[in-house]
Amino acid sequence: MKIAVAADHAGFEYKNHIFKYLTDRGFQVHDFGTYSQDSVDYPDFVHPLATAIENKEFDFGFLFCGSGEGVSITANKHAGIRCALCWQNDIAKLSRQHNNANVMAIPTRFIAKELAQELVDTFLSTQFEGGRHETRVEKISKW
Secondary structure, X not given: OEEEEEEOHHHHHHHHHHHHHHHHOOXXXXXXXXXXXXXXXXXXXXXXXXXXXXXXXXXXXXXXXXXXXXXXXXHOOOOOOOEEEOOOHHHHHHHHXXXXXXXXXXXXXXXXXXXHHHXXXXXXXOOOOOOHHHHHHHHHOOO
């Protein structure tokens, strides 16, 4: 499984933590930046990640910023992206089961690193249920 990660300055520390966490578990992970805690504009990192996922270069993406909102909004501008803002395991699970989310945004100012790891694990281990959800998901990018 190929994973992409990106962050703004507020998410830099969590991004690095999850990058190592996933790499240590054998995943192929690509870091789209940022590469320091210096203030940056998150769209500069989110758009390349989202484009790469749309192009099937990566299976899933994880975005990190203070609230998770800005990176989520930016990623969801891409027709092939379904980015879910997650701060609880149930939300991460449902975003995969019902929405077939392929990107998760994590609000680093509101959750602990340990919970971020749990969210990532839940997201990656949960399958899309399809069925009645399939038609709904198909309609997302066709509007």
